[in-house]
Amino acid sequence: MKVIIIEDEKPAARLLQRKVEKLGLSVTVLLHSVEESIAWFQENPHPDLIFLDIQLSDGLSFEIFEKVSIQSAVIFTTAYDEYALRAFKLNSIDYLLKPIDEDDLATAIEKFKARNQQTSNMALDFEAIRKMLVNPVDRVYKKRFTIKMGQQLKMVNIEEVECFYSENKGTYLHTFENRNYLLDTTLEQLETELDPNDFFRVSRKFIVPMKGIKEIQLYSNSRLKVILPTYKEDEVIVSREKVAEFKTWLG
Numbered sequence: 001m002k003v004i005i006i007e008d009e010k011p012a013a014r015l016l017q018r019k020v021e022k023l024g025l026s027v028t029v030l031l032h033s034v035e036e037s038i039a040w041f042q043e044n045p046h047p048d049l050i051f052l053d054i055q056l057s058d059g060l061s062f063e064i065f066e067k068v069s070i071q072s073a074v075i076f077t078t079a080y081d082e083y084a085l086r087a088f089k090l091n092s093i094d095y096l097l098k099p100i101d102e103d104d105l106a107t108a109i110e111k112f113k114a115r116n117q118q119t120s121n122m123a124l125d126f127e128a129i130r131k132m133l134v135n136p137v138d139r140v141y142k143k144r145f146t147i148k149m150g151q152q153l154k155m156v157n158i159e160e161v162e163c164f165y166s167e168n169k170g171t172y173l174h175t176f177e178n179r180n181y182l183l184d185t186t187l188e189q190l191e192t193e194l195d196p197n198d199f200f201r202v203s204r205k206f207i208v209p210m211k212g213i214k215e216i217q218l219y220s221n222s223r224l225k226v227i228l229p230t231y232k233e234d235e236v237i238v239s240r241e242k243v244a245e246f247k248t249w250l251g
Contacts, residue, residue: 003025163212
């Protein structure tokens with residue numbers, strides 16, 4: 001089975017290669033740009049699987065497939081969030097959000113293997129995905145939550161949310177009034193429903209709103225600690241790999 005990685009950051013490409021090979025696949029080629037990839041595809045048989053970064057140093061990787069007809073399965077590696085999720089789900093494509101988690105990588109490879117046994121034709125609509133990523137339509141984001149409390153329903157407006165968090169396989173909404181409510185959803189789903197200008201997923205456990213941040217403190221191992229007005233049940237830590245993105249989000 002032939003596997004290649006297209007990633008413009010060489011250290012990231014080598015790291016992904018090590019992770020993939022640890023899971024039993026052999027990576028035969030590393031490519032780092034649109035131009036280099038086009039030349040390689042024009043001269044070589046297509047691989048069985050491509051790990052493809054969307055944003056390369058010389059353009060979007062979709063430009064590669066304007067020049068060559070892709071015959072491979074693709075697992076995207078991307079820093080895009082809600083628009084990518086939406087596009088990939090519509091096109092039934094596997095994707096890995098950076099920084100790449102090894103468990104997610106293993107799951108994606110297993111999906112590829114299962115599909116590869118069923119069909120060798122992995123035709124993808126790259127133009128449709130490009131449009132969704134480059135020119136996303138105006139989104140309507142979540143404005144309120146309907147929460148079941150016994151025999152009653154409670155409405156919580158988005159302006160009342162101090163944070164979202166996961167605990168014991170449950171997802172909770174915490175309000176500025178220091179109340180917790182169990183939601184019938186996941187943080188992953190919430191990421192696609194919340195305005196990314198207002199909310200940021202600082203870690204696997206927490207999503208915080210801009211207006212909920214009371215204070216930010218330096219924390220160990222180059223991480224940050226977010227102080228919220230009323231939530232005190234656990235420390236809200238910005239994971240190290242998200243610190244740079246978090247600072248950019250803060251503006």
